[in-house]
Amino acid sequence: MDPVTFTLLFFLPFLAGRVTDPSPGFFHTKEEARAVECVRMSQAEVYEREPARVPEPPPRGGRVPADVLVCKRRYLSPDERPARDEAVLSSLRGEVSAIVQAASTSGGPSTVWHVDAFYPEAIVAQKIAVATRTELVERGKKVSDRVPVLAAADLSVLGRLAPQEQYPLACARAFAEGALSPPEAFLGVMIVDAREAQLHAGVCLEGKWRWLR
Amino acid sequence: MAEPSRRSMSRPPPRALLAAAAVVVVALLPGCVTVYEPLLGLQRPVVVNLNAPNFEGQRILVRCLPSDHLPAQDMEYLCRRVRNILQKQGAEVEITVPRGARSRAVEREEGVAPPDLMIELSGRLLHEDNVPILWALSYATLTLVPTITEFTFAQDVSIRDGEGSLLVSDSLQGRIIQYFGAGVWATNTVLDLAVRKESEKINDEASRQEFSRDLLGQISQLAFHARTRARVLRGFPPEAKADAKIESTGPAVPIVPAVPAPAAPAAPKAADGKLRD
Numbered sequence A: 001m002d003p004v005t006f007t008l009l010f011f012l013p014f015l016a017g018r019v020t021d022p023s024p025g026f027f028h029t030k031e032e033a034r035a036v037e038c039v040r041m042s043q044a045e046v047y048e049r050e051p052a053r054v055p056e057p058p059p060r061g062g063r064v065p066a067d068v069l070v071c072k073r074r075y076l077s078p079d080e081r082p083a084r085d086e087a088v089l090s091s092l093r094g095e096v097s098a099i100v101q102a103a104s105t106s107g108g109p110s111t112v113w114h115v116d117a118f119y120p121e122a123i124v125a126q127k128i129a130v131a132t133r134t135e136l137v138e139r140g141k142k143v144s145d146r147v148p149v150l151a152a153a154d155l156s157v158l159g160r161l162a163p164q165e166q167y168p169l170a171c172a173r174a175f176a177e178g179a180l181s182p183p184e185a186f187l188g189v190m191i192v193d194a195r196e197a198q199l200h201a202g203v204c205l206e207g208k209w210r211w212l213r
Numbered sequence B: 001m002a003e004p005s006r007r008s009m010s011r012p013p014p015r016a017l018l019a020a021a022a023v024v025v026v027a028l029l030p031g032c033v034t035v036y037e038p039l040l041g042l043q044r045p046v047v048v049n050l051n052a053p054n055f056e057g058q059r060i061l062v063r064c065l066p067s068d069h070l071p072a073q074d075m076e077y078l079c080r081r082v083r084n085i086l087q088k089q090g091a092e093v094e095i096t097v098p099r100g101a102r103s104r105a106v107e108r109e110e111g112v113a114p115p116d117l118m119i120e121l122s123g124r125l126l127h128e129d130n131v132p133i134l135w136a137l138s139y140a141t142l143t144l145v146p147t148i149t150e151f152t153f154a155q156d157v158s159i160r161d162g163e164g165s166l167l168v169s170d171s172l173q174g175r176i177i178q179y180f181g182a183g184v185w186a187t188n189t190v191l192d193l194a195v196r197k198e199s200e201k202i203n204d205e206a207s208r209q210e211f212s213r214d215l216l217g218q219i220s221q222l223a224f225h226a227r228t229r230a231r232v233l234r235g236f237p238p239e240a241k242a243d244a245k246i247e248s249t250g251p252a253v254p255i256v257p258a259v260p261a262p263a264a265p266a267a268p269k270a271a272d273g274k275l276r277d
Helices: A003-018 A030-034 A043-049 A083-090 A092-103 A122-138 A152-158 A163-176 B002-010 B014-028 B072-088 B132-140 B182-194 B204-233
Strands: A036-042 A067-073 A112-118 A142-144 A184-190 A200-205 A208-211 B033-040 B059-065 B092-096 B117-130 B147-161 B166-180
Touching (some): A030 B033, A036 B166, A043 A067, A083 A092, A092 A122, A092 A200, A112 A122, A122 A184, A152 A163, A163 A184, B033 B182, B059 B072, B072 B117, B072 B204, B117 B204, B132 B147, B166 B204
Parallel strands (some): A112 A142, A112 A184, B059 B117
Antiparallel strands (some): A036 A067, A200 A208, B033 B166, B117 B147
């Protein structure tokens, strides 16, 4: 066989096999590869979730169980949003779920939850607050759209304090001024340092602030 | 006598050709193509500046646990890299590579204060793809038929405070794919030279650098998260160290629950002076 034909005969099927692989190389750039998140799962697990995506796994004992790389594309490419916004928003669901789970131990069935988020970007803050409210509702909690407001004098004092003093004092003032009343609780979600991409949270209940995480 | 000699000059025997081809192939073989692909967590954006003093005054213990797939020497190398990157950010770092199951527990001398953070790193091989028959075929065809080996790994990171409470844990996953074969190597080299821009080039060195950058960046970010979380959970204890400073989140952060979202205006006050929904 002529060497060119021989090479094509083996090389082209090899290349064709790489088309569906998300790794960077002959068909995907590094940028494209970084825009997907993948996990390795067993074929049986993927078949159970999405039977159309993989063939039915062989019966037990037939062959060594196969693994499948399951990938999902990010909504936005990695550099489209600032790094911190991207990091916070891409893990928002998990973070909010953990926060609400921790908050659920506070208050009772009649507690009405007020939520606000404190984040440098107002749009991201709103997304965090909405996600937290949604998670609370999904867990059967009573949630209010209202955000408690403090007097301007309080704000001018609180504005000069560090986070460790701000939140407890704001909580005490909100109860003292009647912005929050006993069956109500306030769940604050925030970052406390500009260099972090994780969310902290605290609960204000009966005038007392408690950090959850 | 002259005729056979002329024939041998114009048409070299096939054995010589094969030998020449084999030499070329053997010369090309070491030039295999290594590709690194971040799968989970490794490509997450890093916010901390790796050259800033993020851990000033912090004492950090880094433990790198060897396993069947990651021998002690490799873990020691990883530990040293992590020490360098954290030291650059102002931390006082101690590293340890426990050898043997019995020495996995953290041992501290009496009277020595525990570290502020304990970072534990361990690796797992999640998947390996290496088909021996493809290797045989590749060698039989002088590597014209390419071979692929593939490893999917998880780098587990857990960070505890000095008392052993878990602050942060994460599993970062990635994949290393190695292509062997003259054809693949040549194609990749042509693409690198003629088509790909500098940041898109694929070779061993670039893959190593990208993996290091991703892994060390994520470890730094996780360590910073652990540090902040420890402070928050302890109610921001006063610290005499320089690290007590918190970098401001900027004036855009509403400092107290005071700024209502535009879509949810503050409720009017009722006659009793209390706010209602």
